[in-house]
Amino acid sequence: xxxxxxxxxxxxxxxxxxxxxxxxxxxxxxxxxxxxxxxxxxxxxxxxxxxxxxxxxxxxxxxxxxxxxxxxxxxxxxxxxxxxxxxxxxxxxxxxxxxxxxxxxxxxxxxxxxxxxxxxxxxxxxxxx
Numbered sequence: 001x002x003x004x005x006x007x008x009x010x011x012x013x014x015x016x017x018x019x020x021x022x023x024x025x026x027x028x029x030x031x032x033x034x035x036x037x038x039x040x041x042x043x044x045x046x047x048x049x050x051x052x053x054x055x056x057x058x059x060x061x062x063x064x065x066x067x068x069x070x071x072x073x074x075x076x077x078x079x080x081x082x083x084x085x086x087x088x089x090x091x092x093x094x095x096x097x098x099x100x101x102x103x104x105x106x107x108x109x110x111x112x113x114x115x116x117x118x119x120x121x122x123x124x125x126x127x128x129x
């Protein structure tokens with residue numbers, strides 16, 4: 001697999017469109033931090049590391065509102081073949097502030113608003129709304 005982050009986002013996207021409650025994905029620190037941000041922003045109920053199998057994996061509990069997924073769109077921006085780096089002034093506002101942009105900065109993974117407050121730029125990983 002060349003892009004594990006895109007695979008992770010695709011698993012979430014497919015599970016939410018199928019109406020599944022739980023999503024499993026192979027564990028990594030980056031995916032764990034992405035899950036933390038999605039939980040803090042209210043897009044998923046919870047996440048946990050499942051170590052019952054031979055390899056650890058993430059278990060995400062998706063959030064629905066009247067049987068409609070809370071995650072409307074989940075889009076990968078920076079890809080291995082074409083990285084997208086933004087400065088503080090170039091961090092996009094997703095749907096006029098209703099969505100969230102996720103950045104990988106020198107201070108770890110942050111939302112776009114958190115990166116603006118910390119005055120740091122970085123690699124624009126994904127947008128969620």
